[in-house]
Amino acid sequence: MRVDSLSLRNFKCYAEADLGLEHGVTVVHGVNGSGKSTLLEAVFFALYGSKALDDRTLDDVITIGEDESEVDLAFTHDGTSYRIRRELKLRGDRATTTKCVLETPDDTVEGARDVRQEVTKLLRMDADAFVNCAYVRQGEVNKLIHASPRERQDMIDDLLQLGALEEYRERASEARLGVKDVLDRQEGALEKLREQIETKEDKDLPERLNALETRRADVVAEIDNFESQREAARETLEDATEVLERHEETREEITALKGDVEELRETISATERERERFLETIQDLESERESVLEERTSLLEDLEEPVSLSAGGGGYSDGVDGSDGPNDAESADENAPTVDARIDTLESRDDELRDQLEEIRVEITETSGEVDRLRTRADELESEADEKQATIDDLAETIEAEAETIERREETLSDLEDEIEAQRNRFEDAPIAFGDADDHRDELATQRDEYKSDLATVTARIEAVEASIEEGEALLEEGKCPECGQPVEDSPHVDVLDERREELADLEAERDDIEADLADAETRLERAEELVEVESEVAELEGNRENVAQLLDEKRETIAERRERRDELGERVEDLRETATDKRDEADDLEEGLAETRERLGDLNGERAEIKAELETLESVASLTDRLEELAGDLERARTERANKAELNEERRTRLSDKRERKRALEDEFDEGRIEDAREKKRNAEHYLEQVEPKLQELEEKREGIQNAIGAVEQELEDLEDLRTDLERVEDRVADLRSLYDEAETLQATYGDLRAELRQRNVETLERLLNETFDLVYQNDSYAAIDLDGDYRLTVYQKDGEALEPEQLSGGERALFNLSLRCAIYRLLAEGVEGSAPMPPLILDEPTVFLDSGHVTQLVSLIESMRDLGVEQIVVVSHDEELVGAADDLVRVEKDATSNRSRLERGEPPEAALLASD
Ligand SMILES: Nc1ncnc2c1ncn2[C@@H]1O[C@H](COP(=O)(O)OP(=O)(O)OP(=O)(O)O)[C@@H](O)[C@H]1O
Ligand SMILES: [Zn+2]
Structure with a gap:
């Protein structure tokens, strides 16, 4: 893999920068603080994003005073072109990645995570591996040697892809321990179950159950016997009671009859007395009737007009004892009106008279009213006449006075x-x-x-x-x-x-x-x-x-x-x-x-x-x-x-x-002997019942006790059965777990062996490559060979056979040794652990710090040998003249003193020109 170009905008000290990179060795030089390291960091950042920042954050990347930044990296890998673009934006005081795109010839990957995964896959290196192998950062030249053996192991294993095996081995070990844990617990449970079963089997449970059942049958028979006797006693009691009750009833009835007889006799004589009183009342009523008749006769005699007593009056003419015959004296005149008719006649006459009187009274009132009205009217008329007369008199006076006035006027x-x-x-x-x-x-x-x-x-x-x-x-x-x-x-x-x-x-x-x-x-x-x-x-x-x-x-x-x-x-x-x-x-x-x-x-x-x-x-x-x-x-x-x-x-x-x-x-x-017999029987029955009751209760309790004991034994037998089932189940499980444990153990061992084997193979190659490289860069008679053991422990042997830890080497030696080791790893990777690995550019930031000029020469040759080995691109930040001289390409970095922004320049450095003219 090689970088084709890098474009920056507002990236740290760069406002705007474009850098094209070629094959071969490019040396970046410039004064301190001009922005050299920043260029290398930018490449790293473009590839891995925030993972390339260690403990710094995204906002450190954006140029101070700006709020967005852009990195654009184009590279070729395995003959294919790729391009990564990242954009950052400051929001408040936190920066975020607003755009992250990896363009491949036939795909576009988006999002920081996916891009990083894709890059890791392409380069077969994550960010850590990249700085351990390809990118030697400023001051980290001795990183591999200074690391603890364990860290170094991890680093190198990772680089050689052996880390995964170790991870698998550890996982297998964890699994094995997990299984062991469960197995231990299950075995404990198994032990406990066996103990429980043994305890129960020692108890002779079926025999105990048999004995209890026999006892229960005895008690039940006894209870049945007592119960039938109690029934007989109850019947006897009932019969005796009935006889006694009957006797009681007869006595009560005799008493009641005595009372009734007495009562009836009293009632009869009371009624006779009442009849006597009725007779007296009848006599009183007859004498009253006599006197009423007399009074009515004298009233009828006083009347002027005779009246007849109507047919209804005949009511008093009968008599039970016949002493009162009808009295015809009062009703002599058959044609006379009856009393009621006469009353009606008189009343209607009275009504007539009352009406007439009313009319007359009205007439009198009206007439005297009329008289009063007429007289009042006459008075009114007279007083009106008097008033008018007075007016006439006034008029006469006025007329006289006016006649005089007329006379006077005529004279005038x-x-x-x-x-x-x-x-x-x-x-x-x-x-x-x-x-x-x-x-x-x-x-x-x-x-x-x-x-x-x-x-x-x-x-x-x-x-x-x-x-x-x-x-x-x-x-x-x-x-x-x-x-x-x-x-x-x-x-x-x-x-x-x-x-x-x-x-x-x-x-x-x-x-x-x-x-x-x-x-x-x-x-x-x-x-x-x-x-x-x-x-x-x-x-x-x-x-x-x-x-x-x-x-x-x-x-x-x-x-x-x-x-x-x-x-x-x-x-x-x-x-x-x-x-x-x-x-x-x-x-x-x-x-x-x-x-x-x-x-x-x-x-x-x-x-x-x-x-x-x-x-x-x-x-x-x-x-x-x-x-x-x-x-x-x-x-x-x-x-x-x-x-x-x-x-x-x-x-x-x-x-x-x-x-x-x-x-x-x-x-x-009434028979006294039978009664006495019944009383005797009743007493005996009652006595028996009193005694049989507690006895029965006692037997009942006893039976219940036996029943409970039987229940408990039966329960225990059931429990025993359950325990046996459990035991079978746990035994199966323990067997499963044991075989699982064995499998995990085997797997763990296999991964360990595999890693050891692979590592051994790699180590042999690596040791050879390291020795070759170290020989090449450090032809020194005092060192015979470097030994690399299975755990990547490094030992340097002097010519006299003395062994040295790498830490015991001089600073410059250590730097060269480390670079050699890296180159060896690089070559191992290049030659392929599992087929050909990609070769990222070797990026070195100030590798010559500890080196004297002689050793710089050796570094130059190391770099040249790397190029010969097929490393396509080597980018070195250095101000070492010798390195500058060895460069295929020079990039000069300068910082504008006023704007404080860095600038890139290509071509011959003044120093090189000076050297050339020397
Ligand atoms: N976010 C930023 N914005 C602006 N400037 C920054 C930012 N971060 C760092 N710088 C500046 O960038 C400059 C370049 O630093 P860099 O480490 O690249 O220099 P260098 O050329 O490698 O120097 P040296 O030779 O000393 O290693 C420094 O002066 C630093 O102050
Ligand atoms: Zn005159």
């Missing part, structure tokens, strides 16, 4: 007419007619205003002309023209002053005229104002007159209405008084009728009182008649009762004589 009206006339007369000498005063006054006022304005105009003109005259005069005095102010000489304007004086005089005249007209207009205006006032006064007066006239009309109307109303009320008063009188008359008439009605009421009450008295008498008669009937019944009953009692006594007397006879017969039959 004529005064107003006079005044209006006087005012209108003032227009007689006026320039205008009544009604035009307002217009006239307005006209005059306008005229006056015109005069006033004319006057103002003229006055203004006068003032202007006067001023110009004054100015002109002043100019003239200075000698200037009064008109234009030029010098006066020859001025055409000198005359103008005079013209102006003339004009002033005209204006003044005109003003005087206007002033006269204005004065006249003022006078006329004053008069016109007066007339306007008169007109308005007349209007006011006429208004007053109208109001008064209207009021007057209203008053007159009102007074007429009142008078009408007064007259109406007068008539109404008269009507009311008349009606009241009528009502009172009617009431008086009704009252007269009432007196008569009351008289009739008295008559009817009288008649009812008579009826009541007669009814009372008749009812007494009836109740006496009833009493007579009752008495007759009582008499009948008492007589019957007395007769019955006589009959009863007759019967009792018969019974009495019967009982006396029976008693005598029983007394005759």
Whole structure:
């Protein structure tokens, strides 16, 4: 097998790296800490996953600060290409494998476990075997030698596939011991069973059973005997008891008969006494009937109307002793009504009278109610008439007062007419007619205003002309023209002053005229104002007159209405008084009728009182008649009762004589001798029964004891049988177990022998190969040979025959020795234990640490010889120049100081270049 390429991403110090590997020897070199070992570890990890990490964990693999990592390894094995890819992811602070795939030309294996199993199968090595054989890790160069013989045995056995045999041998041994354990226990059980059987056989069980059965038969016979005797005693007892009981019964009956006789005699005499009392009662009842009859006869005599005692009354006419004959005196009138019929007649008459009385009473109540109503109505009518009369009187007063008011108003009206006339007369000498005063006054006022304005105009003109005259005069005095102010000489304007004086005089005249007209207009205006006032006064007066006239009309109307109303009320008063009188008359008439009605009421009450008295008498008669009937019944009953009692006594007397006879017969039959004999027999039987009972119980217990003993012996016999069956079973089992034990022992021995044999064969080859290899790498005269015994104990022999433990070799020697051993194993594997084994690349991490330069040379030759032996690929991490020089291929590892990430470089190392130039 060889690695073709390795790709890393975020694997420890590698951010990204791709490494292709060739056949032959590849040396990886670089300074400390640059990431060389990490490359080898990555190959190991790619193959075996977490098993390659020893006690580190997956998260150690992921580059610090990253959260996922990837390894991709391609390799060729037996001419076939394989590829393993693993991806890790950090989740929280734990990393897990998220992808693990092994691709083979015709299959894809997935999952860390399955991939590892597949790799182990392909390489025929698990992770442990890989580091023991193919991968010499840094510092583990002496691993095989430093291991204890036992560990070494295991390691090498595993490598040579002998481990499984040892495992099988151990399993066989375990099985053998397990079987032995069970066998021991079963043999113990067997021993115990034999002892138990022997103990039981010593007891003579069947003989004991026979003796017990004989004893049981004896006891049972005895019990039967006693039981039949007990039965006989019981019968005797029963017979005697019966005789005695019978005797007792006869005596009791005689006693009972005595009692009965006594009782009957007493009953008979008591009944005779009762009959005596009945006779007395009968006599009392007859005397009462006598007196009741007498009383009824006297009542019937008091009645005015005669009555007959009905047929039912005949009840009292019979008599047992014939002393009472029928009494016809009371029922002489055959046609008279019976008492009950008479009572009915009287009662129905009384009902009639009561109804009539009720009617009369209602009539009286109604009539006196009507009288009261009529009188009340008359009172009401009269008081209404009085009220109306008072209203009439009030109205008369009001009418009088209103008539006076009307008179006063009429006077006022004529005064107003006079005044209006006087005012209108003032227009007689006026320039205008009544009604035009307002217009006239307005006209005059306008005229006056015109005069006033004319006057103002003229006055203004006068003032202007006067001023110009004054100015002109002043100019003239200075000698200037009064008109234009030029010098006066020859001025055409000198005359103008005079013209102006003339004009002033005209204006003044005109003003005087206007002033006269204005004065006249003022006078006329004053008069016109007066007339306007008169007109308005007349209007006011006429208004007053109208109001008064209207009021007057209203008053007159009102007074007429009142008078009408007064007259109406007068008539109404008269009507009311008349009606009241009528009502009172009617009431008086009704009252007269009432007196008569009351008289009739008295008559009817009288008649009812008579009826009541007669009814009372008749009812007494009836109740006496009833009493007579009752008495007759009582008499009948008492007589019957007395007769019955006589009959009863007759019967009792018969019974009495019967009982006396029976008693005598029983007394005759009494026999004392027989009784005494029975008593004797009874005592004897009782005595026997008393004694036989405990005896029987004792025998019963004895029989039970024997029975139990028989049961126990039988049980023991059964147990013995069971034990014998058990013994047979256990004996069979022990025999089986013994043969099983022998088989396991044989198997164990076989595996041990097989392993020893195989190991011996391997050891011989291994010893030869080791000697060859060691000779090759360590041609030293002082060592003659290496001895490897069956337990892989190594002994080195010096030329002088002295034996050395490998630990006693020098450090470098030990390293070479160890590498030789590994190479020897490698060759053994290559040559094949069971056919050709795969040859993984030999991977060495810093193998030269303990070696001096001479020995490095030997290592180089060892490596070369391995290559010659057919190891396809050797990868060595080293900074040893000699090794570098021996490399077919160089990989340089460098670490970037700033990013702290490793980088790979191929080609000649500077050192090699330097060496070359040397
Ligand atoms: N998970 C990780 N992430 C980043 N860097 C890591 C991680 N694990 C280890 N390293 C670093 O990787 C570097 C390389 O270590 P490695 O053992 O491969 O060096 P080396 O070249 O073999 O050195 P030496 O010559 O001393 O044996 C170390 O400096 C280490 O700190
Ligand atoms: Zn002039």
